Amino acid sequence: MSIKLIAIDIDGTLLTSNHQLTEEVKATLKKAEEKGVKIVLCTGRPLTGVQDLIAELDLYSENDYVITYNGALIQKTKSQEIISQVGLTxxxxxxxxxxxxxxxxxxxxxxxxxxxxxxxxxxxxxxxxxxxxxxxxxxxxxxxxxxxxxxxxxxxxxxxxxxxxxxxxxxxxxxxxxxxxxxxxxxxxxxxKKVDKGAAVKQLAEQLGLEAREVMALGDNENDLPMIEYAGLGIAMGNATENIKNAASFITASNDAHGVAVAIEKFVLN
Known part of the structure; x- marks a missing residue:
């Protein structure tokens, strides 16, 4: 299985319980990027809540994307061009x-x-x-x-x-x-009703010409379930809910034990 896109939840997944990005996770994401894998943050947060992380991870190229509001908004990180926006009345x-x-x-x-x-x-x-x-x-x-x-x-x-x-x-x-x-x-x-993380990751992957089998998704909570189920490789964090663990292809270490890095090393970099 060749992974070309990694969709990563932020809170409880990418970040530790203290809302920190570890050097281990940061270095592993950089290696995956250098291998040509697209890294997409997929979060319930608004764009204001991810801009610092996007900058820290250097995800500001013309072809970098972010998914916010649990899938309600898909946009490019650099130009902030909106790919999809589905809100409420x-x-x-x-x-x-x-x-x-x-x-x-x-x-x-x-x-x-x-x-x-x-x-x-x-x-x-x-x-x-x-x-x-x-x-x-x-x-x-x-x-x-x-x-x-x-x-x-x-x-x-x-x-x-x-x-x-x-x-x-x-x-x-x-x-x-x-x-x-x-x-x-x-x-x-x-x-x-049309919005969830799985639908957003699917839409972005298809726009990029990718199939589900080429997508890895990592998450820990119930809002991550649709993208865990969609991805060819759904990864549950060690601290994930039981629903997420049951739906996942693999359970990695917890967010406080660099679980994102562990999964990427195992399935993408080896």
């Missing part, structure tokens, strides 16, 4: 914000430039997300969220036990209409 906002209020969980909305919350008692997880992805946070009432906003995704955020209890009460009609995926124990993400 103002009507979607009204419906999902209303559901969050009914379930009594915190909630925020992300566009390409800003995060918006209508919670006066702003969740610490919203603040965490804003800091992690370097995106300014604004308070707006639901009435102030206007139809002109280009919404990429929405998130219910709360303590895991509160969020898990709320998830059991989400009506099936929402699952029918949206892609709903847990990206961490305290984040539940709502996306356009």
């Amino acid at each position: 103002h009507d979607d906002y009204i419906a999902i914000d209303g559901l969050a209020r009914k379930l009594n969980v915190h909630f925020h909305t992300e566009t390409e430039k800003f995060m918006y919350t209508s919670n006066r008692d702003i969740s610490r997880y919203t603040v965490l997300e804003s800091h992690l992805v370097d995106m300014p946070l604004k308070f707006r009432t639901p009435e102030e969220i206007t139809p002109d906003l280009n919404i990429m995704k929405m998130m219910m955020v709360d303590d895991p036990e509160i969020l898990d209890a709320a998830i059991t009460k989400i009506p099936q009609e929402f699952y029918n209409k949206y892609t709903i995926v847990k990206s961490t124990p305290y984040f539940l993400e709502f996306l356009n």
Whole structure:
């Protein structure tokens, strides 16, 4: 099997638990690039939350790509030319914000430039997300969220036990209409039904003339499942959820033990 594209999740996969990129992983990715393998970061984060990593990994050539918002946006890293963008509507906002209020969980909305919350008692997880992805946070009432906003995704955020209890009460009609995926124990993400990481990696691979068997995907959480299932070689991190491990072709070391480097050394560089 000759791997020509490696799609890598960021949090819990590429980065350690302390959100660091190890020298071991960085060096291995460089070797894979030098071998002609395309490295594509594939994350739930917005572009603002990956630019430092793109720079550190030197993924700024004319033909480098990044997948953000769990697949809602595919673009070139250097020119930021958009390859694909699939967001949500103002009507979607009204419906999902209303559901969050009914379930009594915190909630925020992300566009390409800003995060918006209508919670006066702003969740610490919203603040965490804003800091992690370097995106300014604004308070707006639901009435102030206007139809002109280009919404990429929405998130219910709360303590895991509160969020898990709320998830059991989400009506099936929402699952029918949206892609709903847990990206961490305290984040539940709502996306356009056409959007997931697997669909985005597939679209990019096909645009580049590649088949699934030429793609490796590495991930740790539920939002990574579609790309793990799509890729010819799906790799679960040692710290991955059981669903990811069960779907994967191989389980590598954890993110704190350079698991990305271990997998690439084994399947790409040997």
